[in-house]
Amino acid sequence: MISSCQERIQPIYNPSNVLIPQSLTLTSLEEIGITIKQAGASQNWKMTDAGPGKIGGVLSIRAHQATVRIDYSLINYSITYVSSINLKDVGYGIHKNYNSWIRDLESAINVYLLKRALVVKNESLNSDDIAMLEAWKQAETSDNPLVLQKFIDTYGNSPFAALAQDRLNLLAQQRVSGVKRFDPTGNWQVTVRYQRGTDNISWCPKSGRWNFILNFRRGKFSETHWDSSVPLYLDGQNYDDFVYLKLNGPRGSGEFEWTERFNLDSDEEWFEAKAEGGCPGTMKLYMKKQ
Numbered sequence: 001m002i003s004s005c006q007e008r009i010q011p012i013y014n015p016s017n018v019l020i021p022q023s024l025t026l027t028s029l030e031e032i033g034i035t036i037k038q039a040g041a042s043q044n045w046k047m048t049d050a051g052p053g054k055i056g057g058v059l060s061i062r063a064h065q066a067t068v069r070i071d072y073s074l075i076n077y078s079i080t081y082v083s084s085i086n087l088k089d090v091g092y093g094i095h096k097n098y099n100s101w102i103r104d105l106e107s108a109i110n111v112y113l114l115k116r117a118l119v120v121k122n123e124s125l126n127s128d129d130i131a132m133l134e135a136w137k138q139a140e141t142s143d144n145p146l147v148l149q150k151f152i153d154t155y156g157n158s159p160f161a162a163l164a165q166d167r168l169n170l171l172a173q174q175r176v177s178g179v180k181r182f183d184p185t186g187n188w189q190v191t192v193r194y195q196r197g198t199d200n201i202s203w204c205p206k207s208g209r210w211n212f213i214l215n216f217r218r219g220k221f222s223e224t225h226w227d228s229s230v231p232l233y234l235d236g237q238n239y240d241d242f243v244y245l246k247l248n249g250p251r252g253s254g255e256f257e258w259t260e261r262f263n264l265d266s267d268e269e270w271f272e273a274k275a276e277g278g279c280p281g282t283m284k285l286y287m288k289k290q
Contacts, residue, residue, distance in 0.1 A: 009093040015106045017076045021117035025074045029053060031116075032072055039112035040070075043105050044261065056082075059101055062260070062271055066098055068105075079106060097263045107140055107163060136160045141239055145171055184243060184264035187290040188214045192225075192232060192247060194256055196281040204256070204279035205230050205249060213290070247283065258283040 024032060033055060037047040040057050050056045055070040057079075065085040071078050079102060081094070088095040111133070118129065132155050139151040140163065148168045152161055194208040208227045215221070216238055223234045230249060237244040243264045248257035257277040267289035275283040 009088060009090060010096045010099050011092070012081045012094050013099040013102050014078070014080050015102065016078045018078065018106065018110070019076050020072075020074065021113055023117045023120050024113065027074070027120060029072075029074060032074060032077075032113075035112050035116045036070060036072060036077065036109055039108040040105060042112070043101075043108050045105060057105070059105075062273060064097070066101060068102070077109065097265070100263060103163070103166075107160070110160060110163070111136075132158050132160075136164075139164055140167070142167075143171060182265045182267075184216055184238060184289070185218055186216060188216050188287045189290060190214045191284075191286045193284040194249060194275060194281060196256070196279055204281075208232065208249065214287070245285075247285070248277065249279070255279060256281055256283070258285075 020032065029052065033049065033053075036055055040047040040055070043059075044061075045057045045059045048056045050069065053072055055072070057068045057070060059066045063086050066087060067082040067084065069080045069082050071080070081098075081102075083089075084094065084098060087098050135151050135155060136158070139147050140160070142148060145168055148164050148171070151164045152168070155161060190210075190212055192208075192210045194205065196204045196206055208230045210225045210227045210232045212223075212225045214223070214234070214236075216236070218238050220235075220237050222236075225232045225234065233246075233248050235246040244259075244261045246257070246259045248255055255277040256275040256279040258273055258275050260271065260273065269285075269287045271283075271285040273283055275281045
């Protein structure tokens with residue numbers, strides 16, 4: 001019998017020799033590097049130059065951290081695992097969230113390189129380019145094999161066809177192995193606590209505690225909850241490959257804020273992080289699916 005922990009471990013995904021659009025081969029290596037760093041930043045990676053044709057990338061999410069090396073030329077690029085913290089690196093594999101983050105990074109790099117290539121060619125996005133990019137937005141996080149296959153059939157020559165095929169293969173493997181993806185959609189019992197920092201000024205709330213049921217529905221949603229006279233504003237997004245939550249207290253000079261993008265893959269989650277804004281402090285979030 002396979003344990004839930006074992007199900008979360010996957011072979012480390014290292015994209016190798018991913019082709020760069022041909023029209024960028026006449027640009028500079030520096031320009032390729034800048035574009036890759038912009039793509040990484042769009043996915044919250046901290047990107048730093050590590051020498052000609054090399055970039056170091058670090059992604060920190062709560063207590064988890066992933067470090068990669070990106071080697072690039074005018075022809076292709078590769079993303080290689082370097083190290084991690086709290087991602088169950090067991091030598092032969094790693095927590096599946098790591099692979100999800102790398103696929104997101106790879107997809108972002110390809111999109112940014114493609115857009116840069118169109119600029120270099122002095123071309124604006126035509127209707128076919130726009131249709132292809134919109135179709136990829138739908139396909140890249142889809143769990144529907146028909147959506148992915150339609151993208152491959154329609155845009156088989158696009159830079160994203162190989163990624164669509166990889167995702168299609170992954171879904172087929174999951175069906176064969178009987179691994180069922182956790183669906184966070186539904187009602188969650190949520191407790192949020194805020195404790196202001198020691199240096200905060202008097203108008204900052206000293207503390208707050210909010211208990212409520214969150215209807216974690218698909219797409220985007222917004223809710224407001226109250227602890228006595230202190231409001232808590234919650235904005236969220238629930239998609240196939242990631243969850244986004246933003247919590248912030250009374251808006252204005254006394255605001256505190258916590259934002260996180262993560263994967264929900266179990267029915268109970270606990271977070272503790274630094275609250276930002278005009279009233280920094282500590283935010284704690286506990287979620288349990290009903």
